[in-house]
Amino acid sequence: GQQVMQIPQYQHVQEGEDFTTYCNSSTTLSNIQWYKQRPGGHPVFLIQLVKSGEVKKQKRLTFQFGEAKKNSSLHITATQTTDVGTYFCAGSPGGSYIPTFGRGTSLIVHP
């Protein structure tokens, strides 16, 4: 079945440093979604990418979808303590297939 790998599992950064998490699928995706889960909270949808090579920005967050639609990345510029949490990607091959979640990357920001 479809597998979605996400790395790294954990990332410690000093406040102000950049952060990137990577998501790789074993199959070509129709779309990829990114979610953020704050400690003690529930996942919250951030963005969905659907086009090959697509790049979208939300303030300090930059999301990319690979040309082959099998990988994606989330980059945060100049991290802040409010960025702390676990970031999940979820990829779907389309049609009636539901998204498969990666295991998430937990971001720890040290002030």
Added chain:
Amino acid sequence: DGGITQSPKYLFRKEGQNVTLSCEQNLNHDAMYWYRQDPGQGLRLIYYSQIVNDFQKGDIAEGYSVSREKKESFPLTVTSAQKNPTAFYLCASSESSNQPQHFGDGTRLSIL
């Protein structure tokens, strides 16, 4: 205010008992999902339903059961057959199968 509601927030179960976790949504979404999350772990899919009166097993369905008799409701029963039920349970819904999911606040289940 549209959303997805899970209850209760905390639940305690004695060994050998079945318990049912509630999940209700008023977003008019067709698809609903149940996930289990253990400390420091990702989301593991228990069951999902793409339409009323239909549901499918996820990756870890053993020891769980669901029903989808109404579009708004997707209750999860944790049976006594589930050997290690202590976890954080998340319910989600989406317009259709591959669309973004909206999550409830979750239910934390503990064994007494």
